Amino acid sequence: MGDAERGVSPRVVVLAGGVGGSKFVVGAREALRRRGGDASADRLTVVVNTGDDLWLSGVRLQPDVDSITYALAGVNDSARGWGRQGDSERVNAELQAWGTGWPWFTLGDLDLGTHLARTGWLRDGDTPTRVLEKMATRWDLGARLLPMTDAEVDTIVTVDDPAEGSRPMHFQEWWTRHRATLRPLAFDNPGIDRAAPAPGVAEAIADADAVLIAPSNPVVSIGPILAVPGIRSALRSTRAPVVGVSPIIGGRVVRGMADVCLAAIGVETSAVGVAGLYGSRRADGVLDGWLIANEDAAAATEIEDLGLRAHVRPLWMTDEARSADIVEAALAQAGV
Ligand code: FO1
Numbered sequence: 001m002g003d004a005e006r007g008v009s010p011r012v013v014v015l016a017g018g019v020g021g022s023k024f025v026v027g028a029r030e031a032l033r034r035r036g037g038d039a040s041a042d043r044l045t046v047v048v049n050t051g052d053d054l055w056l057s058g059v060r061l062q063p064d065v066d067s068i069t070y071a072l073a074g075v076n077d078s079a080r081g082w083g084r085q086g087d088s089e090r091v092n093a094e095l096q097a098w099g100t101g102w103p104w105f106t107l108g109d110l111d112l113g114t115h116l117a118r119t120g121w122l123r124d125g126d127t128p129t130r131v132l133e134k135m136a137t138r139w140d141l142g143a144r145l146l147p148m149t150d151a152e153v154d155t156i157v158t159v160d161d162p163a164e165g166s167r168p169m170h171f172q173e174w175w176t177r178h179r180a181t182l183r184p185l186a187f188d189n190p191g192i193d194r195a196a197p198a199p200g201v202a203e204a205i206a207d208a209d210a211v212l213i214a215p216s217n218p219v220v221s222i223g224p225i226l227a228v229p230g231i232r233s234a235l236r237s238t239r240a241p242v243v244g245v246s247p248i249i250g251g252r253v254v255r256g257m258a259d260v261c262l263a264a265i266g267v268e269t270s271a272v273g274v275a276g277l278y279g280s281r282r283a284d285g286v287l288d289g290w291l292i293a294n295e296d297a298a299a300a301t302e303i304e305d306l307g308l309r310a311h312v313r314p315l316w317m318t319d320e321a322r323s324a325d326i327v328e329a330a331l332a333q334a335g336v
Protein backbone atom coordinates (compact mmCIF):
# COMPACT_ATOMS: atom_id res chain seq x y z
CA MET A 1 0.00 0.00 0.00
CA GLY A 2 1.38 3.41 -1.00
CA ASP A 3 1.41 6.59 1.08
CA ALA A 4 -1.61 8.03 -0.75
CA GLU A 5 -3.73 4.92 0.01
CA ARG A 6 -2.70 5.02 3.68
CA GLY A 7 -3.87 8.67 3.86
CA VAL A 8 -0.31 9.91 4.36
CA SER A 9 0.09 13.29 2.68
CA PRO A 10 3.31 14.00 0.81
CA ARG A 11 5.94 16.23 2.44
CA VAL A 12 5.83 19.36 0.37
CA VAL A 13 8.27 22.26 0.43
CA VAL A 14 7.24 25.53 -1.25
CA LEU A 15 9.66 28.38 -2.02
CA ALA A 16 7.63 31.59 -1.92
CA GLY A 17 7.43 35.34 -1.49
CA GLY A 18 5.03 38.21 -2.15
CA VAL A 19 1.35 38.13 -3.08
CA GLY A 20 1.71 35.31 -5.63
CA GLY A 21 3.51 33.28 -2.98
CA SER A 22 0.80 33.90 -0.36
CA LYS A 23 -2.01 32.77 -2.65
CA PHE A 24 -0.06 29.71 -3.71
CA VAL A 25 0.78 28.70 -0.13
CA VAL A 26 -2.87 29.01 0.94
CA GLY A 27 -3.69 26.79 -2.07
CA ALA A 28 -1.00 24.29 -1.04
CA ARG A 29 -2.51 23.96 2.44
CA GLU A 30 -5.95 23.42 0.88
CA ALA A 31 -4.58 20.87 -1.62
CA LEU A 32 -3.08 18.85 1.24
CA ARG A 33 -6.29 19.14 3.27
CA ARG A 34 -8.26 17.80 0.31
CA ARG A 35 -6.13 14.67 0.47
CA GLY A 36 -6.98 14.17 4.15
CA GLY A 37 -4.47 12.20 6.19
CA ASP A 38 -1.90 13.97 8.32
CA ALA A 39 -2.19 17.56 9.44
CA SER A 40 -0.77 19.79 6.74
CA ALA A 41 1.39 21.67 9.29
CA ASP A 42 3.59 18.57 9.58
CA ARG A 43 3.75 18.09 5.82
CA LEU A 44 3.91 21.59 4.35
CA THR A 45 7.06 23.68 4.81
CA VAL A 46 7.28 27.13 3.28
CA VAL A 47 10.72 28.66 2.70
CA VAL A 48 10.02 32.39 2.65
CA ASN A 49 11.97 35.14 0.93
CA THR A 50 13.46 37.63 3.40
CA GLY A 51 15.26 39.69 0.73
CA ASP A 52 12.78 42.57 0.97
CA ASP A 53 13.14 42.92 4.77
CA LEU A 54 14.24 46.21 6.29
CA TRP A 55 14.70 48.25 9.45
CA LEU A 56 12.40 51.28 9.62
CA SER A 57 11.52 53.52 12.59
CA GLY A 58 13.44 51.15 14.86
CA VAL A 59 11.53 48.01 13.91
CA ARG A 60 12.36 45.06 11.70
CA LEU A 61 9.90 44.56 8.84
CA GLN A 62 9.59 41.23 7.03
CA PRO A 63 7.02 41.95 4.30
CA ASP A 64 6.94 38.52 2.66
CA VAL A 65 7.02 36.62 5.94
CA ASP A 66 4.11 38.75 7.16
CA SER A 67 2.11 38.54 3.92
CA ILE A 68 2.29 34.75 3.99
CA THR A 69 1.61 34.49 7.73
CA TYR A 70 -1.38 36.85 7.52
CA ALA A 71 -2.76 35.05 4.43
CA LEU A 72 -2.56 31.64 6.13
CA ALA A 73 -4.12 33.12 9.29
CA GLY A 74 -6.91 34.69 7.19
CA VAL A 75 -6.19 38.19 8.57
CA ASN A 76 -4.52 39.69 5.47
CA ASP A 77 -5.73 42.69 3.50
CA SER A 78 -6.31 40.80 0.27
CA ALA A 79 -7.32 43.89 -1.73
CA ARG A 80 -4.07 45.74 -1.02
CA GLY A 81 -1.95 42.59 -1.03
CA TRP A 82 -0.02 43.54 2.14
CA GLY A 83 -0.73 44.29 5.77
CA ARG A 84 -3.69 43.43 8.02
CA GLN A 85 -7.36 43.48 7.12
CA GLY A 86 -9.21 46.45 8.68
CA ASP A 87 -6.02 48.09 9.93
CA SER A 88 -5.85 51.74 11.04
CA GLU A 89 -2.97 54.21 10.78
CA ARG A 90 -2.92 56.23 14.01
CA VAL A 91 0.62 55.32 14.99
CA ASN A 92 1.77 55.86 11.41
CA ALA A 93 0.44 59.44 11.55
CA GLU A 94 2.39 59.99 14.79
CA LEU A 95 5.57 58.58 13.25
CA GLN A 96 5.14 60.94 10.30
CA ALA A 97 4.59 63.85 12.70
CA TRP A 98 7.88 62.91 14.39
CA GLY A 99 9.50 62.86 10.97
CA THR A 100 10.60 59.23 11.28
CA GLY A 101 10.13 56.48 8.75
CA TRP A 102 9.24 57.09 5.11
CA PRO A 103 6.27 59.32 4.19
CA TRP A 104 5.39 57.01 1.31
CA PHE A 105 5.49 53.83 3.40
CA THR A 106 2.53 52.99 5.65
CA LEU A 107 2.86 51.03 8.86
CA GLY A 108 -0.61 49.96 10.01
CA ASP A 109 -1.37 49.84 13.74
CA LEU A 110 -2.05 46.08 13.87
CA ASP A 111 0.88 45.43 11.55
CA LEU A 112 3.12 47.50 13.84
CA GLY A 113 2.16 45.14 16.67
CA THR A 114 3.79 42.35 14.64
CA HIS A 115 6.91 44.43 13.96
CA LEU A 116 7.24 45.41 17.63
CA ALA A 117 6.83 41.82 18.82
CA ARG A 118 9.39 40.62 16.28
CA THR A 119 11.87 43.37 17.09
CA GLY A 120 11.54 42.70 20.82
CA TRP A 121 12.26 39.00 20.32
CA LEU A 122 15.20 39.75 18.04
CA ARG A 123 16.60 42.19 20.64
CA ASP A 124 16.19 39.45 23.28
CA GLY A 125 18.48 37.28 21.16
CA ASP A 126 16.05 35.07 19.25
CA THR A 127 16.99 34.22 15.68
CA PRO A 128 14.55 35.10 12.85
CA THR A 129 13.75 31.36 12.61
CA ARG A 130 12.79 31.24 16.29
CA VAL A 131 10.84 34.50 15.99
CA LEU A 132 8.81 33.08 13.11
CA GLU A 133 8.20 29.90 15.10
CA LYS A 134 6.83 32.06 17.95
CA MET A 135 4.70 34.14 15.58
CA ALA A 136 3.26 31.00 14.02
CA THR A 137 1.89 29.76 17.36
CA ARG A 138 -0.67 32.58 17.43
CA TRP A 139 -2.74 31.13 14.60
CA ASP A 140 -3.43 27.68 13.20
CA LEU A 141 -1.46 28.28 10.01
CA GLY A 142 -1.44 24.67 8.79
CA ALA A 143 2.13 25.06 7.56
CA ARG A 144 5.63 25.41 8.95
CA LEU A 145 7.22 28.69 7.87
CA LEU A 146 10.98 29.06 7.66
CA PRO A 147 12.85 32.21 6.64
CA MET A 148 15.29 31.46 3.81
CA THR A 149 18.14 32.53 6.10
CA ASP A 150 18.69 34.03 9.54
CA ALA A 151 21.14 36.54 8.04
CA GLU A 152 20.05 40.10 7.15
CA VAL A 153 20.33 40.28 3.37
CA ASP A 154 18.09 43.20 2.33
CA THR A 155 17.79 43.91 -1.40
CA ILE A 156 19.54 46.97 -2.82
CA VAL A 157 18.50 48.18 -6.28
CA THR A 158 20.92 50.24 -8.34
CA VAL A 159 18.75 52.56 -10.42
CA ASP A 160 19.37 54.74 -13.41
CA ASP A 161 17.97 58.02 -12.05
CA PRO A 162 17.60 60.64 -14.82
CA ALA A 163 18.13 63.39 -12.19
CA GLU A 164 21.02 61.91 -10.21
CA GLY A 165 22.53 59.19 -12.38
CA SER A 166 23.19 55.67 -11.20
CA ARG A 167 22.55 55.25 -7.47
CA PRO A 168 21.63 52.50 -4.97
CA MET A 169 18.45 52.44 -2.90
CA HIS A 170 16.62 49.93 -0.73
CA PHE A 171 14.24 47.71 -2.71
CA GLN A 172 11.26 49.01 -0.69
CA GLU A 173 12.01 52.59 -1.67
CA TRP A 174 12.23 51.64 -5.34
CA TRP A 175 9.10 49.47 -5.15
CA THR A 176 6.74 51.60 -3.08
CA ARG A 177 7.98 55.18 -3.54
CA HIS A 178 8.99 54.99 -7.19
CA ARG A 179 6.63 52.15 -8.17
CA ALA A 180 9.56 50.60 -10.05
CA THR A 181 9.57 53.49 -12.53
CA LEU A 182 13.30 54.23 -12.12
CA ARG A 183 15.08 51.83 -14.44
CA PRO A 184 16.86 49.16 -12.37
CA LEU A 185 20.43 48.34 -13.39
CA ALA A 186 21.12 45.66 -10.77
CA PHE A 187 19.66 43.89 -7.74
CA ASP A 188 22.05 42.97 -4.93
CA ASN A 189 21.70 41.31 -1.55
CA PRO A 190 24.86 42.47 0.23
CA GLY A 191 26.30 39.71 2.40
CA ILE A 192 24.24 36.91 0.86
CA ASP A 193 27.38 35.05 -0.19
CA ARG A 194 28.18 34.65 3.53
CA ALA A 195 24.60 33.69 4.50
CA ALA A 196 23.52 30.15 5.31
CA PRO A 197 20.11 28.56 4.87
CA ALA A 198 18.03 28.92 8.04
CA PRO A 199 18.04 25.81 10.24
CA GLY A 200 15.73 23.19 8.76
CA VAL A 201 15.66 24.58 5.20
CA ALA A 202 18.20 22.23 3.60
CA GLU A 203 16.84 19.29 5.61
CA ALA A 204 13.24 20.00 4.54
CA ILE A 205 14.31 20.12 0.88
CA ALA A 206 16.31 16.91 1.23
CA ASP A 207 13.44 15.05 2.96
CA ALA A 208 10.63 16.37 0.74
CA ASP A 209 8.47 14.29 -1.59
CA ALA A 210 7.94 17.35 -3.79
CA VAL A 211 9.45 20.83 -3.93
CA LEU A 212 7.35 23.55 -5.55
CA ILE A 213 8.49 26.98 -6.67
CA ALA A 214 5.56 29.40 -6.28
CA PRO A 215 4.59 31.86 -9.03
CA SER A 216 6.37 34.67 -7.15
CA ASN A 217 8.60 37.39 -8.61
CA PRO A 218 11.54 35.40 -10.05
CA VAL A 219 14.06 38.19 -9.43
CA VAL A 220 13.23 39.72 -6.04
CA SER A 221 11.28 36.88 -4.35
CA ILE A 222 12.67 33.57 -5.65
CA GLY A 223 16.04 35.02 -6.74
CA PRO A 224 17.24 35.79 -3.18
CA ILE A 225 16.14 32.34 -1.93
CA LEU A 226 18.16 30.63 -4.68
CA ALA A 227 21.11 32.93 -3.96
CA VAL A 228 21.50 31.74 -0.36
CA PRO A 229 24.54 29.44 -0.56
CA GLY A 230 23.37 25.87 0.01
CA ILE A 231 19.77 26.23 -1.17
CA ARG A 232 20.47 25.79 -4.88
CA SER A 233 22.64 22.73 -4.16
CA ALA A 234 19.93 21.31 -1.86
CA LEU A 235 17.43 21.66 -4.73
CA ARG A 236 19.82 20.09 -7.19
CA SER A 237 20.52 17.10 -4.97
CA THR A 238 17.10 16.33 -3.46
CA ARG A 239 15.43 13.10 -4.53
CA ALA A 240 12.15 15.04 -4.71
CA PRO A 241 10.99 16.35 -8.06
CA VAL A 242 11.19 20.15 -8.24
CA VAL A 243 8.26 21.72 -10.05
CA GLY A 244 7.79 25.44 -10.69
CA VAL A 245 4.70 27.43 -11.59
CA SER A 246 5.07 30.23 -14.11
CA PRO A 247 4.36 33.71 -12.72
CA ILE A 248 3.92 34.93 -16.30
CA ILE A 249 0.59 34.34 -18.04
CA GLY A 250 0.17 35.14 -21.71
CA GLY A 251 3.49 36.98 -21.75
CA ARG A 252 2.43 39.34 -18.94
CA VAL A 253 2.95 39.59 -15.19
CA VAL A 254 -0.14 38.75 -13.18
CA ARG A 255 0.47 41.60 -10.73
CA GLY A 256 3.47 43.49 -9.42
CA MET A 257 6.45 44.56 -11.45
CA ALA A 258 8.30 41.38 -12.31
CA ASP A 259 8.59 42.47 -15.95
CA VAL A 260 10.76 45.45 -14.99
CA CYS A 261 12.89 43.20 -12.75
CA LEU A 262 13.29 40.55 -15.46
CA ALA A 263 14.28 43.15 -18.06
CA ALA A 264 17.00 44.42 -15.70
CA ILE A 265 18.66 41.00 -15.63
CA GLY A 266 18.18 40.44 -19.36
CA VAL A 267 15.41 37.84 -19.12
CA GLU A 268 12.34 37.97 -21.37
CA THR A 269 8.96 38.35 -19.62
CA SER A 270 7.56 35.01 -20.73
CA ALA A 271 6.95 31.53 -19.35
CA VAL A 272 9.98 30.37 -21.38
CA GLY A 273 12.16 33.23 -20.14
CA VAL A 274 11.54 32.40 -16.47
CA ALA A 275 11.91 28.64 -17.10
CA GLY A 276 15.31 29.38 -18.66
CA LEU A 277 16.28 31.56 -15.68
CA TYR A 278 15.60 28.73 -13.20
CA GLY A 279 16.96 26.11 -15.59
CA SER A 280 16.65 22.34 -15.74
CA ARG A 281 18.29 20.02 -13.20
CA ARG A 282 19.49 18.05 -16.22
CA ALA A 283 21.71 21.04 -16.98
CA ASP A 284 22.82 23.33 -14.13
CA GLY A 285 19.40 24.57 -13.01
CA VAL A 286 16.89 23.66 -10.31
CA LEU A 287 13.70 22.49 -12.08
CA ASP A 288 12.33 19.20 -13.31
CA GLY A 289 8.92 20.43 -14.36
CA TRP A 290 7.26 23.73 -15.24
CA LEU A 291 3.56 24.53 -15.17
CA ILE A 292 2.54 27.05 -17.78
CA ALA A 293 -0.80 28.73 -18.41
CA ASN A 294 -3.26 27.72 -21.13
CA GLU A 295 -2.51 31.09 -22.74
CA ASP A 296 1.14 29.98 -23.17
CA ALA A 297 0.44 26.47 -24.47
CA ALA A 298 2.36 27.22 -27.68
CA ALA A 299 5.56 27.58 -25.59
CA ALA A 300 5.44 23.95 -24.33
CA THR A 301 7.86 22.63 -26.94
CA GLU A 302 10.39 25.38 -26.24
CA ILE A 303 10.20 24.53 -22.54
CA GLU A 304 10.71 20.82 -23.23
CA ASP A 305 13.73 21.84 -25.31
CA LEU A 306 15.19 23.36 -22.11
CA GLY A 307 15.09 19.86 -20.57
CA LEU A 308 11.90 20.44 -18.57
CA ARG A 309 8.58 18.62 -18.51
CA ALA A 310 5.98 21.26 -19.41
CA HIS A 311 2.37 21.02 -18.28
CA VAL A 312 -0.33 23.38 -19.47
CA ARG A 313 -2.99 24.39 -16.91
CA PRO A 314 -5.26 27.29 -15.99
CA LEU A 315 -2.96 29.35 -13.74
CA TRP A 316 -5.17 32.22 -12.54
CA MET A 317 -5.25 32.07 -8.72
CA THR A 318 -8.65 33.78 -8.48
CA ASP A 319 -9.59 32.05 -5.22
CA GLU A 320 -8.34 29.44 -2.79
CA ALA A 321 -9.94 26.54 -4.69
CA ARG A 322 -8.27 27.57 -7.99
CA SER A 323 -4.92 27.96 -6.20
CA ALA A 324 -5.36 24.48 -4.70
CA ASP A 325 -6.12 23.08 -8.17
CA ILE A 326 -2.83 24.52 -9.43
CA VAL A 327 -0.93 23.00 -6.49
CA GLU A 328 -2.63 19.65 -7.18
CA ALA A 329 -1.49 19.86 -10.80
CA ALA A 330 2.06 20.63 -9.66
CA LEU A 331 2.00 17.70 -7.21
CA ALA A 332 0.65 15.42 -9.94
CA GLN A 333 3.51 16.52 -12.15
CA ALA A 334 5.88 15.70 -9.30
CA GLY A 335 4.30 12.24 -9.19
CA VAL A 336 2.97 12.52 -5.61
N1 FO1 B 1 3.48 48.40 -0.18
C1 FO1 B 1 3.09 49.58 -0.70
O1 FO1 B 1 2.85 49.66 -1.89
N2 FO1 B 1 2.98 50.71 0.10
C2 FO1 B 1 3.21 50.66 1.43
O2 FO1 B 1 3.12 51.68 2.11
C3 FO1 B 1 3.59 49.40 2.01
C4 FO1 B 1 3.82 49.25 3.36
C5 FO1 B 1 4.15 47.98 3.88
C6 FO1 B 1 4.34 47.81 5.26
C7 FO1 B 1 4.64 46.58 5.78
C8 FO1 B 1 4.75 45.48 4.90
O3 FO1 B 1 5.02 44.27 5.41
C9 FO1 B 1 4.58 45.62 3.53
C10 FO1 B 1 4.26 46.87 3.01
N3 FO1 B 1 4.07 47.04 1.64
C11 FO1 B 1 3.72 48.26 1.14
C12 FO1 B 1 4.23 45.90 0.71
C13 FO1 B 1 5.69 45.69 0.25
O4 FO1 B 1 6.28 46.86 -0.14
C14 FO1 B 1 5.87 44.85 -1.03
O5 FO1 B 1 4.70 44.62 -1.73
C15 FO1 B 1 6.58 43.58 -0.79
O6 FO1 B 1 7.79 43.77 -0.12
C16 FO1 B 1 6.88 42.86 -2.13
O7 FO1 B 1 6.70 41.53 -1.87
